[in-house]
Amino acid sequence: MKIPNLIGYTTSSEGAITFQTINPITDELYPELFIEATHDEVERSAILAKAAYRTFSRTSSKVRAQFLRAIVKELEQHKSLLTATYCDESGLNQQRAEVEFARTTFQLKAFADVISSENWEIKHHLDADPSRIPIPKPQLTKYKLGIGPIVVFGASNFPFAYSTVGGDTAAALAAGCPVIVKSHPFHAHTSYKVAQLVVKVAQQLSLPEGVFSHVNATGYEVGKQLVQHPYIQGVGFTGSIKGGLALQQLTQKREVPIPVFAEMGSLNPVVILPSAIKDQSENIANKLGLSITQSSGQFCTKPGALFLVKSIETNRFLETFKTVFEQQVAFSMVHPSISRTYTYLTKKVIEQSNVQQFVQCKSTKNCNLGIPQLSITDGQTFDSNKFLQEEVFGPHALLVICEDQNELEQILENIHGQLTFSIFHDEENIQTSNLFYLAQEKAGRVILNGVPTGVEVSPAMQHGGPFPSSSDSRFTAVGTNSIERFLRAVTIQKS
Amino acid sequence: MKIPNLIGYTTSSEGAITFQTINPITDELYPELFIEATHDEVERSAILAKAAYRTFSRTSSKVRAQFLRAIVKELEQHKSLLTATYCDESGLNQQRAEVEFARTTFQLKAFADVISSENWEIKHHLDADPSRIPIPKPQLTKYKLGIGPIVVFGASNFPFAYSTVGGDTAAALAAGCPVIVKSHPFHAHTSYKVAQLVVKVAQQLSLPEGVFSHVNATGYEVGKQLVQHPYIQGVGFTGSIKGGLALQQLTQKREVPIPVFAEMGSLNPVVILPSAIKDQSENIANKLGLSITQSSGQFCTKPGALFLVKSIETNRFLETFKTVFEQQVAFSMVHPSISRTYTYLTKKVIEQSNVQQFVQCKSTKNCNLGIPQLSITDGQTFDSNKFLQEEVFGPHALLVICEDQNELEQILENIHGQLTFSIFHDEENIQTSNLFYLAQEKAGRVILNGVPTGVEVSPAMQHGGPFPSSSDSRFTAVGTNSIERFLRAVTIQKS
Structure with missing residues (x-):
């Protein structure tokens, strides 16, 4: 059986290169062949993401909250299948799978709650004062806007919570940014099964095609093409210092540099x-x-x-x-x-x-x-x-x-x-x-008087430190504040 | 008469290269010779800034607010001299000088007000819950910390409001970051006179030496040395796209890359x-x-x-x-x-x-x-x-x-x-x-239905747009939110 890429709402299997995943406990190879995304497929995912951005970034944040909550519902309905696949591919045990699953749904719900709050979009408002001396004061409304299509790289060590609909994807979607996930090849089954649910929900809610795509690859080319693509406006990455730095260099060399939030190695x-x-x-x-x-x-x-x-x-x-x-x-x-x-x-x-x-x-x-x-x-x-x-x-x-x-x-x-x-x-x-x-x-x-593992998901958490532990210590990768990585502000001024 | 650099609390005139400023209305050269900072002087300013950071970043924000307000007081006491110098060097008229002067003092006071507010340092607090299942909830306190010594480049077109103690410097000092100003050579007198007042106030308040330094130069070397210096942790720049990009490239090539907020050109x-x-x-x-x-x-x-x-x-x-x-x-x-x-x-x-x-x-x-x-x-x-x-x-x-x-x-x-x-x-x-x-x-x-000039200073203002108008559209250069450029968060966790 061959497993395709998900380019918008279409499954796509144009490539000739395939790979398989493995059960690390037994060294048993799973028979399914994952088809690596081709240059054309990656291009299409970027074009769709750009088109989706126009609509998706202007949906009400209530609609996006509904999207995140519907994903949670789907995940929960398929929990046994997903956690079983997770354990098979990662070698991590059922207890860990369940903790990480709960963390993933918690994160999605937390972002949904944050963006559902009254007037979430508005950062500040200033009333006009036409009689101010020496010049009239304009009306200013400063609101939040997603920065554009985001590429998220699945993390090897968090097949749920920092991969397909993990913290980065949840934050980006909450912000109104379409997401292209480059699945982690170590747990491509888990990723694909989650991705199918996301696509299903997006279609059910009539969200614009391209709000989510899912591409497979074992090498660097697909990721490179994605982060260099002019339609991509930001990157979320959790992994090695070497990988994070490579991405940062690629994105800084673009004609229009884009932010990369890379959560890299740490000695702790x-x-x-x-x-x-x-x-x-x-x-x-x-x-x-x-x-x-x-x-x-x-x-x-x-x-x-x-x-x-x-x-x-x-x-x-x-x-x-x-x-x-x-x-x-x-x-x-x-x-x-x-x-x-x-x-x-x-x-x-x-x-x-x-x-x-x-x-x-x-x-x-x-x-x-x-x-x-x-x-x-x-x-x-x-x-x-x-x-x-x-x-x-x-x-x-x-x-x-x-x-x-x-x-x-x-x-x-x-x-x-x-x-x-x-x-x-x-x-x-x-x-x-x-x-x-x-x-x-x-x-x-x-x-x-405590250990660093067990990162509480809370607005009071800071997960991101001085370089090279993170690419930008002014942001966090855990907790709902992490949405700030994918938002900019726009002020509307009226006289 | 020769005009020195201000390295911490010491005037320093080690260099052999000098320059003069000009009255652009009359083409008359002012007789004073500004001494360009040497490699050693720049190095000392960075060493002092690093040492000052330890103390200054942990002063209470009330102390920093006091510093900003004392600068305002000094500026106001010397207003006629400063605005006259401003007009002489920039060719801008007295009315504009006064508007910009008022904007500068307003900004300093606005930052002082923001950081004086109760518990300004605390971003979030989460109480511990030792009885939580499956694992106890730790106590988390997330607070703001200045990112480190900042280099601010004076802007040619705003000798007051985006230069020596303009928006960038005010934001950095408010955040607890020592500042090294590279004065703009077009209005070095204005800059030096303002800088002297800042140093005087810092000394009066017994702030650590190195909290502010002021260096002169016409070429690129001094700026390059500063932004490449390992002790410098961030840069504020207002100017051309060419200048901003050059700084961004230099800072990205460092062993430890640092953020540059460059507010560059725009067609508007x-x-x-x-x-x-x-x-x-x-x-x-x-x-x-x-x-x-x-x-x-x-x-x-x-x-x-x-x-x-x-x-x-x-x-x-x-x-x-x-x-x-x-x-x-x-x-x-x-x-x-x-x-x-x-x-x-x-x-x-x-x-x-x-x-x-x-x-x-x-x-x-x-x-x-x-x-x-x-x-x-x-x-x-x-x-x-x-x-x-x-x-x-x-x-x-x-x-x-x-x-x-x-x-x-x-x-x-x-x-x-x-x-x-x-x-x-x-x-x-x-x-x-x-x-x-x-x-x-x-x-x-x-x-x-309005024109873009006349940028209101307000938390509702967004002054920073997609590249290349700014280096990072997620931040603003105007309004008290601009302090976010120079802050990161640290969470203290207790069991």
Whole structure:
């Protein structure tokens, strides 16, 4: 069976190149052949999106809210099929599938609620005053307008919540922007099944054709063609720094540059101060063990480096942490290539001079495992070796043992921008400490006595930090504020 | 007398290169020699700004409001000196100087008011709920933080309101970002006198040294060094498309790219529908005549192209407009080089095939004039000649006479992004017309029955349109919302 692209309301299978998806737990290939989108198909998706923009961006936001809610209804009706496909293709378990499914429908509903609120479109209004001296005051109404057709790249690690109708798509559609999804080839079935539902709903609601398209590809060409297309006005991407930077360069070289919101890699440093581990050693070890290993560590907020200061408390903590961590279980990662890269990188970490393996968990008989492991080094080694600052995507963290808090802070001065920065402490004045100030400067979210994974979906969430963790730290990728990425303001002036 | 750079709280005159400013009305050179900033001086300004950021970004916003208000007080105490210097250096008249002065102090006060409001820093707060199922809800507080040291380039056409403590500087300081001003060399005296007051106030309030620096230069090197400096985190620029694009390219090539808000050129199309000129011919002609010529047309919102449809009404309007426009007076432009470029470009416009001169006003005996003039062409010529879409900075507009409204709309489909788009009409349903939709898509502000000049400073104002009129249409350069350019959010999470 061949699976087509969805170009507007038409299925399209013009290409000759195909690919299949795999069950990463068993290495079993699924028989369906996904047909990669051709140049013509991509072109048509862009033309349709542009045409749809005219109408869709001016629908009442109530209509768009109805669209999002109808998608939720469809998703819920097909929940068992969708979560089963999700598990088959990603190797992630049913519980995770359900949590992510709930997050996805929650996000769609949250955007629907936001844009349904009274006068959502209006940002500000100023009444005219013809009698003002020296010149009359005009009437100004500033309202929100979607920026244009958006390309969303499915994320390998979030087949629901950051893919087909995930956060980026929900935000763009809520803003009145048509969306072209480039499905992630690791979970193309899941993506296609969701996409079919979106198209069905759009047709039922008589939305303009082109409000949503769905294209498949394994290589870079389709994505490149999309983000360079003059009709495309913005991009949402969640993935590697390399991928995000490539997109940013392509979009900046266009005749008309467009914004890319790329949520890229992050080391998510965690500082564990001696004061915190006096009494809380086991609690912190448990929290961190889970945070590093759950879903095989395939989270952009997974703690990648833990910073401690040489002390008796630290020694005790390390013992506890080792015991806790050894009990972690190895799971399959979302794809053989992800597992290969993880295995390669964890091996490379301990090949660096002055870095040792601290714990490696046991293997299981499943395929494509991400075997949980911890490495350990000293502050100076971490500071001088740039490779150690790179994200290792998977259930690994590097323990960095610093001489003292002074060295710890100096080292952290030199790290890149981060999505998150966590501090375990037991100090009253932590929020006026130098360490806290440093954390704010380096990250979009500072976590006190907690782990960075488990990103709450709330307007109070900031998911986006200084470069290179995000391409533009002034925006967030999680929470309803993320709609701001795809909106601009227009003022109507009348005398 | 030599005039130094202001590096933090220190005057610094290390350089060997100097320049002078000129009175453009008389071509008289002022004797003072401005010393261009050296590489070392620029470096020191960046180091001081970085150090100041740590403290300044965490001052209470009340303290920053106090800073802005104290600057206003100083400006007002020195108003006669400042406006006299302004007039001497820019050739703009006393009335304009006073309007712009008032706008500048109004902006500073408006930002002070905004950041003084209760809990301004807090964007959102979410209370913890430890009993939530399946996982406890953390406490989240999302607050605003300045992005870091900002470089502001003085604008040639707004020596007060978009230069030293103009909109960009006021927004950045309000946000908690230290500012390095690269003074505009056309009005370096005005800039230096304002800068001295800012430094005086900063010292009086014991703000950290480096919260404000002021450097002089005529070439590109100083600006280049500044925007490439790793300590600089953002740029504010008002000027030409060429200048804005050059800055954007430099900042995108950095190891850590930074946002540039460049407010660049705009044609500011004005459509005059036959329905509007039936009864309003004279009124519209008067408004447009003034809008094109006031302050020698040296506004980014000056109407640069007027679109009409062949008709009896249009013919009558053209006669009236000619009569009105002929009475306009030629003024000196802000600098000999601006006047030279204007003269060159207006000549080049009428050298294009199928373009004729329509009106040229009389000259006066002042130097460096911008002689008001109108050119005229047909729709097809405008559409096919890209040069005619470029901004002619000064009191010139091109009349484009289209065959019919259909041609007019097709031509306007092909124009670039614009700051403004004006429509003179007498139609009840204008806001659901295709022309109106087109206007929204092309511009940041749509003006109905009015002219685009005279930008109201209000939160309801949008001054920033699709590229290339601005580098990022999601932000505004006018009004207190412009602070968003220099802020990011940080969420503090507690269990």
